[in-house]
Amino acid sequence: MDTFASLAQGLAVAVQPMNLMFALVGVLLGTAVGVLPGIGPALTVALLLPITFKLDPAGSIIMFAGIYYGGMYGGSTTAILINTPGESASLATALEGNKMAKAGRGGPALATAAIGSFVAGTLATLGIAFLAPYLVEIAIAFGPEDYFALMCLAFVTVSATFGASPVRGLTSLFLGLLLGLVGIDLLTGQARLTFGVPELVDGVEVTTLAVGLFAIGEALYVATRRHHHEEVLEPVRGSLWMTREDWSRSWKPWLRGVAFGFPIGALPAGGAEIPTFLSYSTEKRLTKYPEQFGHGAIEGVAGPEAANNASAAGTLVPLLTLGLPTSATAAMMLAGFQQYGLNPGPLLFAEKPDLVWGLIASLFIANVMLLVLNLPLVGLWVRLLAIPQPWLYAGILVFAAMGTIAANPSVVELVMLGVFGVLGYLMRRFDYPIAPVVVGLILGPVAESQLRRALQISLGDPWALVQSPIAATLFAITAVALVAPFVMQGLGRFRADED
Amino acid sequence: MTPSARHRVDPAGLAIAAILLALALLVFWDTSRLELNAVYGVGPRAMPYLVAGGLAVLALGNAVLAFQGALPARESIDFTALLLILGGLAALIALIGLGGGFIPATAVLFAAVATAFGRRAILTDLLIGLGLGLATYLLFAKLLALTLPVGPLERLL
Numbered sequence: 001m002d003t004f005a006s007l008a009q010g011l012a013v014a015v016q017p018m019n020l021m022f023a024l025v026g027v028l029l030g031t032a033v034g035v036l037p038g039i040g041p042a043l044t045v046a047l048l049l050p051i052t053f054k055l056d057p058a059g060s061i062i063m064f065a066g067i068y069y070g071g072m073y074g075g076s077t078t079a080i081l082i083n084t085p086g087e088s089a090s091l092a093t094a095l096e097g098n099k100m101a102k103a104g105r106g107g108p109a110l111a112t113a114a115i116g117s118f119v120a121g122t123l124a125t126l127g128i129a130f131l132a133p134y135l136v137e138i139a140i141a142f143g144p145e146d147y148f149a150l151m152c153l154a155f156v157t158v159s160a161t162f163g164a165s166p167v168r169g170l171t172s173l174f175l176g177l178l179l180g181l182v183g184i185d186l187l188t189g190q191a192r193l194t195f196g197v198p199e200l201v202d203g204v205e206v207t208t209l210a211v212g213l214f215a216i217g218e219a220l221y222v223a224t225r226r227h228h229h230e231e232v233l234e235p236v237r238g239s240l241w242m243t244r245e246d247w248s249r250s251w252k253p254w255l256r257g258v259a260f261g262f263p264i265g266a267l268p269a270g271g272a273e274i275p276t277f278l279s280y281s282t283e284k285r286l287t288k289y290p291e292q293f294g295h296g297a298i299e300g301v302a303g304p305e306a307a308n309n310a311s312a313a314g315t316l317v318p319l320l321t322l323g324l325p326t327s328a329t330a331a332m333m334l335a336g337f338q339q340y341g342l343n344p345g346p347l348l349f350a351e352k353p354d355l356v357w358g359l360i361a362s363l364f365i366a367n368v369m370l371l372v373l374n375l376p377l378v379g380l381w382v383r384l385l386a387i388p389q390p391w392l393y394a395g396i397l398v399f400a401a402m403g404t405i406a407a408n409p410s411v412v413e414l415v416m417l418g419v420f421g422v423l424g425y426l427m428r429r430f431d432y433p434i435a436p437v438v439v440g441l442i443l444g445p446v447a448e449s450q451l452r453r454a455l456q457i458s459l460g461d462p463w464a465l466v467q468s469p470i471a472a473t474l475f476a477i478t479a480v481a482l483v484a485p486f487v488m489q490g491l492g493r494f495r496a497d498e499d
Numbered sequence: 500m501t502p503s504a505r506h507r508v509d510p511a512g513l514a515i516a517a518i519l520l521a522l523a524l525l526v527f528w529d530t531s532r533l534e535l536n537a538v539y540g541v542g543p544r545a546m547p548y549l550v551a552g553g554l555a556v557l558a559l560g561n562a563v564l565a566f567q568g569a570l571p572a573r574e575s576i577d578f579t580a581l582l583l584i585l586g587g588l589a590a591l592i593a594l595i596g597l598g599g600g601f602i603p604a605t606a607v608l609f610a611a612v613a614t615a616f617g618r619r620a621i622l623t624d625l626l627i628g629l630g631l632g633l634a635t636y637l638l639f640a641k642l643l644a645l646t647l648p649v650g651p652l653e654r655l656l
Contacts, residue, residue, distance in 0.1 A: 050639070050645060051639075051643065053643075053645060054643055054644055054645070165564075165569075167557065167560040167561060167563075167564060168561075168564075170553075170557055170560075171519065171557045171560070171561060174550060174553045174554050174557055175522075177550045177553070178522060178526060178550055178554065181526065181546065181547050181550060185543035187543065188542065188543050190533050190534075190543045192529065192530065192533065192543060192547060193525075193526065193529050193547075195529075216584075216588070219584060219612065220580075220581060220584055220585075222616075223577065223580035223581070223583075223584055223612075223615045223616055224576040224577045224578070224580050224581050225574050225576060225577070226577065226580065226616065226617065227577055228574050388618075389616050389617075390612070390613040390614075390615075390616035390617060390618040390624075391613060391618075391624075391627070393612055393613075393615075393616055394608070394609040394610075394611075394612035394613040394616070394624070394628070395609070395631065397584070397587070397588075397608055397609075397612050398605050398608055398609055398628070398631055398632070398635065399635070401588075401591055401604075401605070401608060402601075402605070402635055402639065402647065405595065405601070405647060405648060406639060406645040406646065406647055409646050409647075409648065411592055411595055411596040414588070414591065414592045414595065415592060417588075418585065418588045418589070418592070421588070422585070425581075429573060429576075430511065430512075430515065430570060430571065430573075431570070431571040444546075444550075448545075448546040451541070451545070451546070452541050452542075452545070452546075455541045460541065
């Protein structure tokens with residue numbers, strides 16, 4: 001089987017001592033930053049991007065894999081111990097996990113989350129390894145009009161179909177598309193929306209937008225309503241280890257979580273909430289201890305946490321095979337690739353198999369490292385949680401500013417960071433989802449170039465867009481996905497993937 | 500409009516709709532200024548017009564939401580904290596822009612944000628910020644060879 005050969009080749013890349021070290025550094029940094037309250041995986045990746053500027057592509061992408069999975073682990077620790085889910089995908093974990101921590105069962109809650117994440121991460125990474133080559137084969141046959149249709153579908157599902165309000169989600173998306181227009185048009189050299197500012201000619205930097213929206217926006221939001229809430233850190237009391245009963249109640253939710261998380265994550269729809277909430281409600285229905293739900297049921301941590309991790313790994317499938325980011329975190333990973341001029345997609349599998357398979361193999365290694373490191377080191381991470389809030393946010397803002405100015409040494413970049421921060425604050429205050437802005441900025445220009453390429457081939461005949469059966473099907477699904485939420489308001493219960 | 504209906508109209512929502520409309524007009528105006536040579540297929544104008552059109556429609560959608568009063572309930576906010584953080588960012592930008600260097604700028608931002616989050620020890624926080632700035636500068640500019648803004652203090656290192 002081809003996959004095994006490729007995977008073995010990737011493992012050979014991943015176990016080189018330097019690459020193992022990159023993975024370890026990534027895992028440690030990812031967990032350390034991800035565990036900080038208010039910092040989700042997307043911001044973790046965005047804040048840590050500058051560190052990898054001077055590394056070679058293979059090493060830094062392996063480090064990214066570690067940061068990505070580490071950020072996911074760290075986020076669940078925060079959700080359990082202070083009930084501040086850094087992202088809405090951790091909401092379900094926080095629901096039961098924090099209750100367990102309050103009842104002195106924080107240790108087993110952290111353990112079932114960690115082991116569940118490991119199981120989910122491993123199975124889902126296997127899923128990537130087996131699914132990706134097939135998708136690559138399909139993707140090779142895609143013409144520009146098919147890609148354009150696929151991106152339209154991703155735009156709609158990411159912003160409208162699964163969001164709280166389709167109008168708000170689409171508003172966020174179009175703000176992202178608007179920002180994506182800024183700069184030189186690559187095909188004609190025309191400057192669009194630059195207003196004579198030279199720094200805008202190269203376009204809006206994805207990291208500046210993400211760090212502004214997530215870090216500055218979150219800091220402003222928390223600071224201005226600090227007088228309403230006080231965060232309480234639950235100490236980890238009692239044994240860290242899971243009892244025999246904990247194990248027997250956990251393993252099935254883990255597997256069911258993977259079954260929900262991976263396929264939904266792998267669809268070009270994005271969103272880890274749906275699988276986590278599906279997993280939560282399924283476990284609630286299947287459990288032998290329904291009375292414990294809402295008061296700290298271990299199934300309610302094990303299932304959603306596995307679903308969350310499996311869907312995070314699942315989003316790597318469309319990202320690697322089609323270059324299609326369907327969550328803010330995946331968009332940041334794409335920005336990481338683009339930093340080295342690498343464009344994920346079928347071509348990358350053909351041109352740089354070492355890199356792609358090295359990355360996939362590193363995901364396995366990062367997962368093992370996380371399990372080994374996290375259970376014994378949980379006390380250390382918990383201490384990070386105890387950093388006083390003023391210093392924590394002051395430090396986050398310092399690093400945000402540092403990363404921005406290091407990426408682009410210009411005061412204008414810092415001004416943009418501040419403007420995006422205010423935008424992020426307002427979007428939080430008025431409940432607009434944030435992920436679609438980042439996805440819009442990064443996918444908008446790609447979608448435009450595919451559209452124009454398609455119409456160039458057809459000499460401007462717009463009907464060419466729907467003559468390919470793949471594109472026509474995708475457009476039809478897009479139309480359904482756009483109309484469905486207006487028809488079925490019931491879907492509005494699920495919030496859009498956000499950090 | 501009946502008084503009860505007017506009661507539920509959310510002015511902030513209308514402001515959002517107005518801003519979206521203004522953005523749509525801005526894109527439209529900027530795009531119409533592009534000088535074009537003949538291109539096959541669609542040129543650099545198509546996508547901006549699509550985006551402008553979308554923004555205009557969404558402005559309408561948001562206005563409808565505002566008239567329905569469908570915006571989420573909002574809590575009162577602490578304006579001092581908002582101004583402190585934005586002021587800290589502005590001071591950082593000014594210090595770096597005027598050649599003050601990375602470390603002092605970092606210290607001011609750190610102290611401003613810590614104060615916004617309720618700390619009342621500006622001098623201590625400035626010192627912590629200086630230490631953090633110094634450590635960050637040494638780690639990133641010296642060890643990882645990133646370019647960070649240089650002022651009088653950084654030249655000594």
